[in-house]
Amino acid sequence: xxxxxxxxxxxxxxxxxxxxxxxxxxxxxxxxxxxxxxxxxxxxxxxxxxxxxxxxxxxxxxxxxxxxxxxxxxxxxxxxxxxxxxxxxxxxxxxxxxxxxxxxxxxxxxxxxx
Amino acid sequence: xxxxxxxxxxxxxxxxxxxxxxxxxxxxxxxxxxxxxxxxxxxxxxxxxxxxxxxxxxxxxxxxxxxxxxxxxxxxxxxxxxxxxxxxxxxxxxxxxxxxxxxxxxxxxxxxx
Numbered sequence: 001x002x003x004x005x006x007x008x009x010x011x012x013x014x015x016x017x018x019x020x021x022x023x024x025x026x027x028x029x030x031x032x033x034x035x036x037x038x039x040x041x042x043x044x045x046x047x048x049x050x051x052x053x054x055x056x057x058x059x060x061x062x063x064x065x066x067x068x069x070x071x072x073x074x075x076x077x078x079x080x081x082x083x084x085x086x087x088x089x090x091x092x093x094x095x096x097x098x099x100x101x102x103x104x105x106x107x108x109x110x111x112x113x114x
Numbered sequence: 115x116x117x118x119x120x121x122x123x124x125x126x127x128x129x130x131x132x133x134x135x136x137x138x139x140x141x142x143x144x145x146x147x148x149x150x151x152x153x154x155x156x157x158x159x160x161x162x163x164x165x166x167x168x169x170x171x172x173x174x175x176x177x178x179x180x181x182x183x184x185x186x187x188x189x190x191x192x193x194x195x196x197x198x199x200x201x202x203x204x205x206x207x208x209x210x211x212x213x214x215x216x217x218x219x220x221x222x223x224x225x226x227x
Binding site: 040102108 | 118131160217
């Protein structure tokens with residue numbers, strides 16, 4: 001396994017622009033999660049997928065946020081009309097239901113909205 | 115409500131000292147999992163341990179040990195003979211539903227040579 005991969009690692013964008021992040025989970029992991037972490041805080045759950053189905057969304061995920069996992073493999077998280085408050089680290093994790101594994105995290109995408 | 119509290123925001127120790135990181139949790143469920151993750155400066159969360167609510171046995175892994183006490187809703191983490199490489203932010207987390215980890219605010223551990 002090569003681990004959970006996230007791209008890009010860093011993104012600086014102007015307020016009002018749209019951004020999209022990608023997450024490639026560990027192969028054969030059928031669950032994929034997105035978290036957001038602001039400075040000095042623990043990660044906060046945003047949403048998760050089992051295969052291609054999005055099973056839960058946090059109230060933190062406003063209408064400007066959308067996540068997809070079209071083929072049950074990689075996932076994208078899009079933020080539309082970014083705001084300065086969106087500046088954070090966006091973490092992706094994956095796990096296997098069959099093997100009852102814990103969640104393995106990627107290195108995150110650090111978003112800065114200027 | 116589910117909640118994880120790590121009251122220690124920052125801890126600083128000198129190398130070779132033992133250090134305990136506290137974690138207190140709240141949940142109404144009888145079945146749940148508790149976790150510890152390490153976050154070094156690189157940012158990636160590294161899994162350390164998972165315990166389920168039915169297993170209160172303490173666990174030791176090298177210099178790391180964990181004390182799970184349901185009576186006090188605590189899941190504390192001890193590093194024995196700390197090393198500079200242990201410097202990181204440590205998170206305790208609770209999981210009641212698949213994938214939905216609830217993290218504490220983290221404890222930043224600084225181990226000085």
